[in-house]
C-alpha cells in the first residue's frame with residue numbers, strides 16, 4: 001500500500017437539507033458546506049420536488065420544516081433507505097410509533113429525532129430530570145421568538161415528560177397547587193402534571209428555565225440559545241452518527257456519551 005492510499009480521505013457523506021430556506025435549514029446548509037467530511041448535495045424547501053434528494057444520491061437528510069409536513073418527508077426518506085436527522089417539532093408518542101414501524105421495515109436505516117440539538121439544552125434537560133425527584137414543586141418557562149409556530153416548544157414538552165417520569169419513579173405525588181384559574185390559561189399548560197408557560201417576544205431566540213421549589217429553597221436551571229449556530233454542533237454530530245445507528249434514536253443524549 002502506498003503512502004497516498006494510506007492518507008487518502010474517505011468520501012464525504014452526502015447530505016440533503018429539507019426546509020433549506022428556513023431559519024434553521026439555512027444555518028444547517030452553511031454548517032454542512034463548511035465541514036470537509038460532508039457534502040451538501042440537495043437543498044429542498046416548500047414547493048420543491050423531494051426527488052432532488054434521491055437524484056443527488058443523498059445518504060443523510062436533515063429536516064427542519066414544520067410539524068404538518070415532517071412525517072411525510074420522513075416516511076419518504078426511510079422508504080428510500082436515506083437516513084434522517086430531524087429537528088422539526090411535533091413528535092407525539094403516536095408519531096414516534098409510526099416512525100418505528102417505517103424503520104422496522106427498512107433494517108439498516110436510521111433516524112435521529114431530537115427536540116433540541118443545543119448541547120447546553122440537552123444538558124439542561126438532563127440536569128432537570130436529575131433534580132426532579134428532590135423538589136415537590138416544578139414549573140417550566142420557555143421563551144422564544146414570535147415567529148415560532150408551535151407552543152409549548154418541543155424542548156419544554158420533552159422536559160416536562162422527563163420530569164414527570166422522574167417524579168413518578170421517586171413516588172412524588174401531584175405538584176401542590178391550590179390556585180383556581182380566574183382566566184383560562186393563567187397557570188399555563190399541563191403536560192403530564194407539570195405546568196409549562198410559553199413566552200413569545202421579539203429579540204428572543206430559544207430559552208428555557210426549569211424552576212424547582214421545596215421548603216426554604218428554589219433551584220433554577222436555565223439555558224439560552226442566543227444564535228442558531230448553537231444547534232449546529234449537535235446537528236453535525238447526529239449527521240455523522242446516524243448511518244451507524246439503525247432504527248430510532250430519540251434525543252441527542254445517546255450520542256453525547
Ligand SMILES: NC(=O)C1=CN([C@@H]2O[C@H](COP(=O)(O)OP(=O)(O)OC[C@H]3O[C@@H](n4cnc5c(N)ncnc54)[C@H](O)[C@@H]3O)[C@@H](O)[C@H]2O)C=CC1
Pocket residue numbers: 018019020021022023024025044045046047064065066067069086087088089090114115116117118154231
Ligand atoms: N431540534 C432543534 O434543535 C430545533 C428545532 N427547531 C424546530 O425546527 C422547525 C423549523 O424551525 P425554523 O427553521 O425556525 O422554521 P422556519 O419557518 O424558518 O423554516 C421552516 C422551513 O420549512 C419550509 N417548508 C415547509 N414545508 C416544506 C416542505 N414540504 N418541504 C420542504 N420545506 C418545507 C418552509 O418554507 C420554511 O423555509 C420547527 O419545528 C422548530 O421548532 C428549531 C430550532 C432548533
Ligand SMILES: O=C(O)C1=N[C@H](C(=O)O)C[C@H](O)C1
Pocket residue numbers: 089115116144148149152153154155156205206207
Ligand atoms: O422553533 C424554535 O426556534 C425552536 N424549536 C425547538 C423547540 O420547539 O423546542 C428547539 C428550540 O427551542 C428552538
